[in-house]
Amino acid sequence: MMLTVLRLVLVSFIAACALPTSAAVVLLYHHVSDKTPKSTSISPAAFEAQMDYLQANHFTVVPLLELTEKLRKGEPLPDKTVAITFDDSYVSVYGSAFPRLQKRGWPFTFFVNTDAVGTGKVFVNWDQLREMAKAGVTIANHSSSHTHLPRREKNETLAQWRARIRAEINQAQQKIIDEIGSAPKVMAYPFGEYDHEVQRIAKQLGYIAFGQQSGVLYSEGDLQSVPRFPFGGSFSDLDDFILKVNSKAMPLKAVEFFDDQKNKTNSLIVRAGEKPWLVLTPNDPALLKKINCFATGQGAIPTQIMNNQLWAQANTPLTAGRTRYNCTAYSGEKGRFYWYTQQWLATDKQGNWTYRD
Known part of the structure; x- marks a missing residue:
């Protein structure tokens, strides 16, 4: 009898440990370089150390679209799951992050502000983005001009502002489709800025939208204000990364x-x-x-x-x-x-x- 009880307790414990949770962590980077502005940059060495931690501690790195699809369907997200994202079309993503993640076989999403692509040495060009897309990188919407979406211009009416924000999103989406061949219905707000009206526009256009506020992606969260943990500048320390990547959604x-x-x-x-x-x-x-x-x-x-x-x-x-x-x-x-x-x-x-x- 006692042995049977112990077996039942053990089975219950194992089952409980195996149950998936409804949360995952999304990482956000901008520059991966020693030569770009420190406030938005992480050094290649620090980036490599963070990726080494994920691998050594058995985190599962999945495409962001896999997580968003589970969110759309209300499906649970397994614990210790991570998605990697980059914002702002910077060429260091192509030159530094891309080869490092490619060696590990890890997917990532690159949110690009399309007006900047191909405009100078700091930014990627479309050939580089096509190369990345062929290798499995997801190229996604970061608006066309990287404007502050919630801010109305001087003398701009509410209707004019709404039309301009829709155009920012739609034009970027169409440009990615034209150049890459497809574009998922996910976007990242420039500067991580949004208000309820921007969220409504994103929702009406069918997007899951990401900010830059720290936190954990979870199934009961708002799909138009999905959090990500930003890393760079003063937030590049490995101990800080370990704390954040192991965090859980506040219930x-x-x-x-x-x-x-x-x-x-x-x-x-x-x-x-x-x-x-x-x-x-x-x-x-x-x-x-x-x-x-x-x-x-x-x-x-x-x-x-x-x-x-x-x-x-x-x-x-x-x-x-x-x-x-x-x-x-x-x-x-x-x-x-x-x-x-x-x-x-x-x-x-x-x-x-x-x-x-």
């Missing part, structure tokens, strides 16, 4: 935004000087006391627990530009943390965009 019932603790808002665009509240409702209230949140350039930020929700707000008012609230919690598995990131876009105090990247 949340709901994510809400408030101007203050009484007025709910749906806007991801705020004005400089404001301090928006991020409100998280976890599936398990026991997680509330474990969550810590941080804001760009501010470090740890205060949180409050009210009505089984976590309320997080920046320490100081936001300045014009991009700000992210990163919230993490220990998952109970050694070295693995739940991770959720929310991005805010701040105008000046009058509601005007005052900066360019």
